[in-house]
Amino acid sequence: MNPAPAPQRYSSRVSVIGEDTPVTRALPHRARRTVGAWCFLDHLGPAQFAPGKGMHVGAHPHIGLQTFTWMIEGEVVHRDSLGNEQLIRPGQVNLMTAGRGIAHSEDSALDGVRQHAAQLWIALPEDERRREPAFQNYPDLPVVDVGGFRATVLAGSALGQRSPATVYSPLVGIDLNAAGAARAGLPLQPDFEYAAVVLRGAASVGGAALAPGEWLYFAPGGEQLAVQCDAAAQLLLVGGAPMGEDVLIWWNFVARTQDEMQAALDDWNAGRFGPVRAGSPAAPLHAPSLQGTRLRG
Numbered sequence: 028m029n030p031a032p033a034p035q036r037y038s039s040r041v042s043v044i045g046e047d048t049p050v051t052r053a054l055p056h057r058a059r060r061t062v063g064a065w066c067f068l069d070h071l072g073p074a075q076f077a078p079g080k081g082m083h084v085g086a087h088p089h090i091g092l093q094t095f096t097w098m099i100e101g102e103v104v105h106r107d108s109l110g111n112e113q114l115i116r117p118g119q120v121n122l123m124t125a126g127r128g129i130a131h132s133e134d135s136a137l138d139g140v141r142q143h144a145a146q147l148w149i150a151l152p153e154d155e156r157r158r159e160p161a162f163q164n165y166p167d168l169p170v171v172d173v174g175g176f177r178a179t180v181l182a183g184s185a186l187g188q189r190s191p192a193t194v195y196s197p198l199v200g201i202d203l204n205a206a207g208a209a210r211a212g213l214p215l216q217p218d219f220e221y222a223a224v225v226l227r228g229a230a231s232v233g234g235a236a237l238a239p240g241e242w243l244y245f246a247p248g249g250e251q252l253a254v255q256c257d258a259a260a261q262l263l264l265v266g267g268a269p270m271g272e273d274v275l276i277w278w279n280f281v282a283r284t285q286d287e288m289q290a291a292l293d294d295w296n297a298g299r300f301g302p303v304r305a306g307s308p309a310a311p312l313h314a315p316s317l318q319g320t321r322l323r324g
Contacts, residue, residue, distance in 0.1 A: 031215060031233045031249030034223075035059075038241050044069070045084035045133075045309060053224055053242045054147075055276050062222040062244065063267015064196035066092070066276055067148035070226060070239075070263075073100060074142055081135030082142060085309035088295045089125035091156045091274075091281035093149040093194065096121040096133075097181055097202065099226070099261070101142030106304040107131035111162045120165040120181055122192050126151065128291065129160035130300040132307035145226065145263055147200070150274045150281045155195040165192055175209025176254070178202070183267075186214070198267030202226075203254060210255045213264070221245040221252070221266035228260030237262075275322045278315060285322050292317060 039053045054061070054068040071082065082103065096103070098115045105113045105121055108130040115121045123131060135142060151158070169180045169188035180188040183199035190200070199219065203211075215221065223232040224242045232243055232254050245252065247269065254262065275282050280291050292314050294300060303311075 029217075029248065029250045031221070031245045031252045034233045034235050034243035034245050036235065036241060036243055039070070042069070045082055048082045051240060053222070059244060060276065061150065061270050061274065062220055062265060063198045064149045064152070064270050065147055065198065065222070065265045065267060066150040066274060066281060068222075068224065068265070069146045070224065071145070072141070072143035073227060076135070076139055076142065078139040081138035081140070082133065083135065083307065083309040084133045085307055085311045086130050086132045086303035087279050087312040088128060088130045088291065088300045089123070089279045090128050090291045091151055092125050093151065094121075094123045094125070095147040095149060095182065095192075095200070097145045099143040099145070101140055101144070102136035103144070104134045104136050104306070105131060105162070106306055107162055108301040108303050109160060109162060110304055112304050112306065113162070113164045115164060116166070118168070118179070120168060120192055122163050122165065124158065124161040126156065126158040126160045128294065128300055130303050132303050132309065134307050134309065143226070147265065148281065149194060149196065149198065150270065152196055153272060156281075163193065167191075173213070174211025175207070176203040176205045176211050179204070196267060196270070199265065201264045203262040203264065205256050205260050207259055208257050213252045213254055215249045215252050216266070217250055218247055218268055219266040220247050220269055221264060224263045226261040226263055228256060228258060230254060230256040230260045230262055232262065277317070277322055285317065288322065289317050
């Protein structure tokens with residue numbers, strides 16, 4: 028079985044979401060915009076919020092993508108313009124399909140608590156990106172033990188398991204959580220590219236050391252990926268078939284042209300996304316201007 032190709036290493040960057048919540052952002056990266064259809068990856072925490080503080084992201088719009096939230100610690104309330112209100116708990120995934128357009132807010136259920144999560148975006152392919160918006164919470168995901176890792180299949184199929192999450196591109200997402208030393212060889216799909224991110228602790232992936240604040244990219248061609256840790260650690264492995272479409276990512280939108288971005292921005296400013304279900308303490312987000320900006324894929 029062929030091992031994964033030699034990895035390429037990239038640095039994540041710190042960004043701020045909502046009012047003042049710092050996150051580590053791996054994707055998009057200037058040198059590599061997507062991994063399969065995954066086009067965005069934020070890692071929040073593990074963080075202990077101060078009393079009276081939490082994550083509060085006011086109403087904001089999306090087009091052309093799916094938002095994929097993996098909750099590890101703490102609880103978050105999702106509210107959207109379809110009228111949904113959903114509490115996401117640890118071990119659950121929230122999947123929101125923006126399609127032609129949706130707006131939502133996200134808030135810590137309680138302030139002053141510990142929180143840990145990853146939020147990713149999936150760029151919808153051309154024939155799906157204008158579909159009707161939708162939202163789904165997945166409270167039960169398949170779990171399998173492999174080499175000391177507790178592997179949760181978040182999206183797609185892996186390790187003989189299939190996630191119930193509805194996605195529209197060939198892709199996979201796996202959370203690997205070890206309470207102590209662990210070592211495993213994970214089967215790969217040779218036509219997929221992959222990215223590995225450490226969420227907690229440190230590990231070796233494909234023979235390369237990996238710590239928080241950086242991530243590894245593996246080109247297609249491998250059939251097995253060696254993953255190892257010497258102490259408690261948690262990793263996220265995502266992958267998929269190279270997208271084969273040039274996409275633009277700007278603010279909360281995924282599109283193909285700058286004109287589409289401007290049209291979505293105009294719709295948001297004119298209130299045409301519809302009202303988000305009330306309840307968030309945070310004010311709606313103000314969209315940045317596209318004037319003078321030249322987007323690149």
